[in-house]
Amino acid sequence: MHHAEIPCPAAFHFRDVVFSHGWVQLPPHAWDVDTETLARIERLPDGRVVRYSVRAEATPQRRLVLETDGGADTLPLLLQQVRWTLALDEDFREFYALCAAEPGLRGAAERGQGRILRSPTVWEDVVKTLFSVNTTWGQTIAMTRNLTALCGEPHSEAGRTFPTPAAVAALEPEELQRVCRVGYRAGPLSRLARDLAEGRLDLEALKDPALTTEEVESRLRALQGIGPYAAANVLMLLGRYDHLPVDSWFRKTVREGWFEGGAVSDRELVAAFDRFRPYRTLVYVFYDWAGARAGG
DNA sequence: GGTAGACCTGGACGC
DNA sequence: GCGTCCAGGTCTACC
Numbered sequence: 001m002h003h004a005e006i007p008c009p010a011a012f013h014f015r016d017v018v019f020s021h022g023w024v025q026l027p028p029h030a031w032d033v034d035t036e037t038l039a040r041i042e043r044l045p046d047g048r049v050v051r052y053s054v055r056a057e058a059t060p061q062r063r064l065v066l067e068t069d070g071g072a073d074t075l076p077l078l079l080q081q082v083r084w085t086l087a088l089d090e091d092f093r094e095f096y097a098l099c100a101a102e103p104g105l106r107g108a109a110e111r112g113q114g115r116i117l118r119s120p121t122v123w124e125d126v127v128k129t130l131f132s133v134n135t136t137w138g139q140t141i142a143m144t145r146n147l148t149a150l151c152g153e154p155h156s157e158a159g160r161t162f163p164t165p166a167a168v169a170a171l172e173p174e175e176l177q178r179v180c181r182v183g184y185r186a187g188p189l190s191r192l193a194r195d196l197a198e199g200r201l202d203l204e205a206l207k208d209p210a211l212t213t214e215e216v217e218s219r220l221r222a223l224q225g226i227g228p229y230a231a232a233n234v235l236m237l238l239g240r241y242d243h244l245p246v247d248s249w250f251r252k253t254v255r256e257g258w259f260e261g262g263a264v265s266d267r268e269l270v271a272a273f274d275r276f277r278p279y280r281t282l283v284y285v286f287y288d289w290a291g292a293r294a295g296g
Numbered sequence: 297g298g299t300a301g302a303c304c305t306g307g308a309c310g311c
Numbered sequence: 312g313c314g315t316c317c318a319g320g321t322c323t324a325c326c
Contacts, residue, residue, distance in 0.1 A: 022319085134320040139305060183304025188321095227321045249319040 002072045004079055006064040009088060011112030014038075014056035014064065017086050020116040020285065022137060026128055026144045028152065028162050029117075041152075041159040042081070042120070044074060049153050049161055052078050054086075087115040090239055095279045108286040116285065118237040122203035123196060124162045125237045126223065129230045130185055130192075139181075146180035168193035188225030206238060213240045232281065242278040244270055250284065257292035 008014075018024050018038050024031050028041045032053075039053040050070030057063045064086075068078055083089055092114035099105035108114065119125045131143040151167040152160030168176070168189065177186035195201035206216050216238065220231040232243035244250065246266055254269045255261055273280040 132319060134303080134318070135305070136307075136318050138307080138318095140319085142306090177304075181305065184302095184321095185304075225321065229320060233319090245319080247319040248317095252319095 001067055001069055002075055003065055003067045004075045006066060006079065006082060006088070008056070008061050008064060009112065011110070012056075012061050013111050013113070014054075014061055014086075016111055016113050017115040018117055020113075022132075022140075023117045023119070023128065025141055027148045028159055030159065041155045041161050042078070043153050043161040043164065044070070044077060048074070049155050050074055050078075051155055051157065051159065052082075054082055081120045085118050085120055087118070087239065090115065092282075095241075095282050098276060098279055098283075102283075104288040104292055105283065105286065107288055108282075113286045114282055116236060119162070121162075122206050122234070122238070123165055123192075125234055126192065126203060126220075126226070126230075127162075127189060129233045129237075130188060130225050131182065132233070133185075133225070133227075133230055135183075143180055143182045143185070147176070147182070150176075150179050165193040165196035169197040185225060188223070191224055213242065216240065217243060236281045236285075241281040244273060244280050244284060246270065253289050254284070257287070257289045 015036065018031060023029060024038065030039045031037070032039065035055060037053045037055040039051060041049065041051050043049050048070060050068050052066060052068035052070070052074075054064055054066050057065065064082070066075070066078060066082055068074055070078070092112070095114050096109040096112075099109035119128065127147070128140070128144060131147075132140045135143075147168070148160050148162060151163040151171060153163075153167075154160050171190070173186040173190040176182055176189060177184075180186075182189060192201070196203065205211075206219060213235065217231050217235060220226050220234050221228075226234070229245050229247045232245040235241075235243045236245065246269070251266070251269060254272065255264055258272055259269075273283060276283040
């Protein structure tokens with residue numbers, strides 16, 4: 001077992017990042033409640049399949065500890081991956097400045113919140129987002145498990161990698177639908193996998209900060225099955241925080257939090273976030289909605 | 297530009 | 312047991 005240490009940003013809370021949204025429940029992520037450790041099975045570019053885990057040192061969380069059963073030569077790549085998946089290199093000071101004037105956001109600033117757990121590849125985040133659309137969260141988990149079990153690469157001890165585009169592209173949409181129970185998402189999933197595997201599409205390029213958010217959104221919306229909600233969700237995972245993911249959960253949360261549960265149009269719900277540009281999504285994710293509902 | 301209806305799936309619900 | 316509804320939307324046709 002090899003390990004490396006990663007210095008934490010100021011006011012960093014590992015658990016807050018891991019549980020920033022539901023991704024931790026989707027394989028190949030796994031959370032150990034006893035040791036508070038986040039683990040993943042990962043396929044490296046050279047084909048090796050390794051397991052790695054990340055945990056925070058006890059409070060104050062000044063360092064993360066990365067461990068892997070891969071060779072010592074895998075550590076630089078895995079460190080780079082952890083920095084991306086935990087958004088360790090992002091600067092949230094402007095967001096915290098905005099939080100200071102908003103009672104429902106003061107807790108977020110005090111805890112150093114803003115980081116959202118993401119996948120190593122845009123491909124994985126897009127697939128998981130596609131699986132979260134027009135279904136229940138339980139079925140999203142099942143679809144991800146089924147796809148990973150069907151064509152992820154096995155680790156020697158336990159678990160599988162998230163499938164590569166090539167592995168998914170090798171299967172017919174009918175099989176994806178029948179075995180993974182992904183329903184009508186099989187077509188868009190298969191097409192996405194084939195476009196990536198055959199080099200017609202490059203989703204990793206969307207991580208380029210030189211691209212405008214409008215350009216990234218436009219490329220995401222060009223994907224089959226990715227509409228306004230799904231594109232906003234992926235934009236958030238790419239560190240672009242001004243496109244609100246308007247779905248049924250958003251409507252319920254904001255109506256109950258800011259409009260006393262009344263009937264309000266999407267236009268009005270979104271307009272309520274205008275003053276929080278360009279961090280509207282972070283405000284939605286980290287706002288103290290329970291406090292708002294309680295009248296605070 | 298807005299709106300209705302179809303779309304996989306499976307759990308919840310009413311009967 | 313069975314039918315219906317709908318969930319962390321998207322797409323198309325139609326007006």
